[in-house]
Amino acid sequence: MGMMNANEERQKANRRLGLKMLWLVAASALFAVSLVPLYDVFCTVTGLNGKTENSAAQEFQSAVDEQRWVKVEFTSNVMPGLSWNFHPKQNSVMVRPGQIETVLFEAKNMTNEVVAGQAVPSVSPSSATTHVKKIECFCFVRQELQPGESKVMPLRFYVSPDLPQKVEVVTLSYAFFNAVKAVN
Amino acid sequence: MSYSATAHHDEHHDHPTGIMRWFTTTNHKDIGTMYLIFSLIMFMVGGFMILAVRAELFQPGMQLMQPEFYNQLIGVHALIMIFAALMPAATGFANWMLPLQLGAPDMALPRLNNWGFWLLPPAAILLTLPFALALIGIGDGAIATGWTFYAPLSTQGGIGVDFAIFAVHILGISSVMGSINVIVTIFNMRAPGMTLMKMPIFAWGWLITAFLLIATIPVLAGAVTMLLTDRHFGTHFFSAAGGGDPILFQHLFWFFGHPEVYIVLLPVWGFMPQILQTFSRKPMYGYKAQVYSLWAIGVLSLVVWAHHFFTVGMPIPALVYFMFSTMAISLPLAVLFFCWIATIWRGSMTFETPMLFAIGWIILFGIGGLTGLVLADVAADAQYHHTYFVVAHFHYTLFAGGIMGIMAGVYYWLPKMTGHMYSETLGKWHFWLTAISFNLTFIPQFFLGLAGMPRRIPDYALQFADFNAVSTVAAFVLGLAQLIFIYNVVQCARGGKKATDRVWEGAEGLEWTLPSPPPYHSFTVQPVIK
Incomplete structure (x- = not known):
C-alpha cells in the first residue's frame, strides 16, 4: 500500500514538473514573438539593416561642415510584379555634411493600368544609415501612376555632420515594390 | 558506480495485443521501438529522394527531372532527414535507454510520450503528400525552397510551403x-542515490538537447x-x-537552426563515450570535463546563429562577433574529442x-568540425558560402556525426x-x-565547392562533371550499403544467437x-546506487 502511495506521489510530482516546463515553453514562445519588435528597434537604433527613417527629419539649423566632402550615390531597383521604369536622374552628388540637397528620381508606369508603388530605401554602409536625414521623399507615401504616366519625384535630404569621419561614400538605394500586391 | 541487485516482476499487467498495442501503448520500450522504426523508414525515404538528385547530377545538363521537382527533392530530403530521421532516432534511444540507464520503471509522462510519437506519422504525410497531390493535378508539388524556408521565396511558393509549415x-x-518528458524523467525518476553528477553521460547529452529544443522550437x-x-x-x-524585412526571417530561422545541429548531435555525444569505454575496457576519461563541455556547447550554440548568413550584408563588428563566438565552440568540442581519444588510449580495444x-x-566527425572552422572564417566564407563545400561539411557533421553515430548506438544496444x-x-x-562510399561521395564535393560549384542548382558547368560522376556512383553504393543494415536489424529482431545480459565484455551501466x-516492465523496484 505504501508502494502505491509512493507511485501516486511520484506521478503527481512528474505532472507538476511537466506543467512547470510548459511555462518555459511559453517563455520561449513569448521571446519568439518579441523578437520582431526587438529586431525593429535594434535596427532603427543601430541602422544595421540600412533602412532610413520613414518620416521627415526636422530642418537642420546648425552649421554646414565646410571641411569635408561626402559622395552620395544613388541606385534603383524595380521588384518583380511592378512594370515600371525607375531610375535616379543623377548617379551621384558631392555634398557638404549638413548642406540640404535636392535630387530627382523618375518613374514611368509601362502598363495600361493604374498602379501604386512603394519605394523602400536602403543605405550602405550601415554605419551611415542613421546619418542620412530626409526632409522630403517620394518613399514616405505610396506613389500612384496612371497608365503610361511618367513622374519626376524629388528627394530633399542632408547628411548629418556627425557622419563617421571614415565614411566618404554613402550609397542610397531604392527598391520599388508593387504596393497593391504587397497589401493584398 | 555500484548498485544492488533488483527484483523484476513482469507480465502481471494486461495490455492490448496486435495493432492496438502499438496505438495505445504507454510503455517506453514500445514507444522507443516505434520511434526507431519510424526513423529507419524515413531515413530510407529521404535517402531515396537524394539518390534521385544524385542521379540527375551524374552528368551536366538536365536528364531526369524538371528543375522545380529537383528543388522539391532537396528541400524535402533535408526536412525528412533532420526532423523525421535523426531527431526521432535520438528520441527513440531516449525512450528505450534513459529509463534503463537511470533505473526508472518508465518515462515520467507515459501518455504524453504516446502522443509525442503518434504526431510524427501525420507530419511525415503532410511533408510528402504534395508530391502525390501534384500527380493528380492539385498544387505544384512539395516545398521547393530548401529546408530553410527563406523569405521572400517561401512567401511566393505553392501549397507545398503551407503543407511544410503545418508539418x-x-x-x-x-x-x-x-x-518535457526527458527533463521530468531525468529530474524525477533517477534511482535513489544517483546524483546528477553520477548519472550516465547519455542522460546529460539528452538533458541539454531537451532544454535547447524548448528554447528554440x-x-x-x-x-x-x-x-x-x-x-x-x-x-x-x-x-x-x-x-x-526578409533578413528577419533568416535571423529567426537560424536562431533555431544552429542549436538544431547540437540538438541532433548532443544525444550522440552522450552515448558515444559509453561505447568507447565498453570496447576499450577502461573507464571513460574526463566525465566532469565532458559534462561541462556539453553545457558550454549547448549555451554557446544559442548565440552564434548569424554565421549561416555572413554574406547577407552585416557590419564588420557583427561579422567579427559571430566569427569568434562560432570558433569558440571548437574549444569545448576539442575537450570532448580529447576525452574520447583519452578514453580509448591504451585500452584493451x-x-x-x-x-x-x-x-x-x-575521425569523420572531426573532419566535419574542422571544415566548419574554415566556414566560420568570415574572409574564407565569402568564397565558400552556398557552394558544395558547405554541403560536404554538413554531411560530415550530420551523416558521419549524426547517422553513423546513431548506427553505432543501434549495433551497441540492438x-x-x-x-x-x-x-x-x-x-x-x-x-x-x-565509411568508404561516404568519403567517396563527399570528398569530391569539397573540391567542387572550392572550385565554385553552387549548391541547390540542378545543372552545372562541364568542368565539374568528373567529380560529380564519382560522387553519384559512391552515393548509390552508400545507399545500397544501408540495405545490409536493414537486413541485419530485421534478422536480429527475428532471431539468432541469444545475447547475454551484459552482451559486451566491458559494458558498464x-x-x-x-x-x-x-x-516489459523493468525496475518496478528501483535499484539503489551507492
Missing part, C-alpha cells in the same frame, strides 16, 4: 513533448507562423514593400561493429533490445562500405544488469 508545427509540438514555430500569415492573411513580417562505427565517427546478437560479418561489411531483452 513543422506538428513536428515541433512532438519534439517539445518529448523534451517555439522560435521556429513563430517564424513559420509569421510566414503563414504573410502568405495568406496580409501581414508583412518578411515583405520589404509592407515595411517588413576490440573492434566489434559498434566500435568500428565509433572510431570512424570520431542485442539488449532484441535479445539476439546481430551478424558481426554483415555489420562489418556495412561499416566499411558505408544499469541497462546491462537486466536480461536481454529486458522484461
Whole structure:
C-alpha cells in the first residue's frame, strides 16, 4: 500500500514538473514573438539593416561642415510584379555634411493600368544609415501612376555632420515594390 | 558506480495485443521501438529522394527531372532527414535507454510520450503528400525552397510551403513533448542515490538537447507562423514593400537552426563515450570535463546563429562577433574529442561493429568540425558560402556525426533490445562500405565547392562533371550499403544467437544488469546506487 502511495506521489510530482516546463515553453514562445519588435528597434537604433527613417527629419539649423566632402550615390531597383521604369536622374552628388540637397528620381508606369508603388530605401554602409536625414521623399507615401504616366519625384535630404569621419561614400538605394500586391 | 541487485516482476499487467498495442501503448520500450522504426523508414525515404538528385547530377545538363521537382527533392530530403530521421532516432534511444540507464520503471509522462510519437506519422504525410497531390493535378508539388524556408521565396511558393509549415508545427509540438518528458524523467525518476553528477553521460547529452529544443522550437514555430500569415492573411513580417524585412526571417530561422545541429548531435555525444569505454575496457576519461563541455556547447550554440548568413550584408563588428563566438565552440568540442581519444588510449580495444562505427565517427566527425572552422572564417566564407563545400561539411557533421553515430548506438544496444546478437560479418561489411562510399561521395564535393560549384542548382558547368560522376556512383553504393543494415536489424529482431545480459565484455551501466531483452516492465523496484 505504501508502494502505491509512493507511485501516486511520484506521478503527481512528474505532472507538476511537466506543467512547470510548459511555462518555459511559453517563455520561449513569448521571446519568439518579441523578437520582431526587438529586431525593429535594434535596427532603427543601430541602422544595421540600412533602412532610413520613414518620416521627415526636422530642418537642420546648425552649421554646414565646410571641411569635408561626402559622395552620395544613388541606385534603383524595380521588384518583380511592378512594370515600371525607375531610375535616379543623377548617379551621384558631392555634398557638404549638413548642406540640404535636392535630387530627382523618375518613374514611368509601362502598363495600361493604374498602379501604386512603394519605394523602400536602403543605405550602405550601415554605419551611415542613421546619418542620412530626409526632409522630403517620394518613399514616405505610396506613389500612384496612371497608365503610361511618367513622374519626376524629388528627394530633399542632408547628411548629418556627425557622419563617421571614415565614411566618404554613402550609397542610397531604392527598391520599388508593387504596393497593391504587397497589401493584398 | 555500484548498485544492488533488483527484483523484476513482469507480465502481471494486461495490455492490448496486435495493432492496438502499438496505438495505445504507454510503455517506453514500445514507444522507443516505434520511434526507431519510424526513423529507419524515413531515413530510407529521404535517402531515396537524394539518390534521385544524385542521379540527375551524374552528368551536366538536365536528364531526369524538371528543375522545380529537383528543388522539391532537396528541400524535402533535408526536412525528412533532420526532423523525421535523426531527431526521432535520438528520441527513440531516449525512450528505450534513459529509463534503463537511470533505473526508472518508465518515462515520467507515459501518455504524453504516446502522443509525442503518434504526431510524427501525420507530419511525415503532410511533408510528402504534395508530391502525390501534384500527380493528380492539385498544387505544384512539395516545398521547393530548401529546408530553410527563406523569405521572400517561401512567401511566393505553392501549397507545398503551407503543407511544410503545418508539418513543422506538428513536428515541433512532438519534439517539445518529448523534451518535457526527458527533463521530468531525468529530474524525477533517477534511482535513489544517483546524483546528477553520477548519472550516465547519455542522460546529460539528452538533458541539454531537451532544454535547447524548448528554447528554440517555439522560435521556429513563430517564424513559420509569421510566414503563414504573410502568405495568406496580409501581414508583412518578411515583405520589404509592407515595411517588413526578409533578413528577419533568416535571423529567426537560424536562431533555431544552429542549436538544431547540437540538438541532433548532443544525444550522440552522450552515448558515444559509453561505447568507447565498453570496447576499450577502461573507464571513460574526463566525465566532469565532458559534462561541462556539453553545457558550454549547448549555451554557446544559442548565440552564434548569424554565421549561416555572413554574406547577407552585416557590419564588420557583427561579422567579427559571430566569427569568434562560432570558433569558440571548437574549444569545448576539442575537450570532448580529447576525452574520447583519452578514453580509448591504451585500452584493451576490440573492434566489434559498434566500435568500428565509433572510431570512424570520431575521425569523420572531426573532419566535419574542422571544415566548419574554415566556414566560420568570415574572409574564407565569402568564397565558400552556398557552394558544395558547405554541403560536404554538413554531411560530415550530420551523416558521419549524426547517422553513423546513431548506427553505432543501434549495433551497441540492438542485442539488449532484441535479445539476439546481430551478424558481426554483415555489420562489418556495412561499416566499411558505408565509411568508404561516404568519403567517396563527399570528398569530391569539397573540391567542387572550392572550385565554385553552387549548391541547390540542378545543372552545372562541364568542368565539374568528373567529380560529380564519382560522387553519384559512391552515393548509390552508400545507399545500397544501408540495405545490409536493414537486413541485419530485421534478422536480429527475428532471431539468432541469444545475447547475454551484459552482451559486451566491458559494458558498464544499469541497462546491462537486466536480461536481454529486458522484461516489459523493468525496475518496478528501483535499484539503489551507492
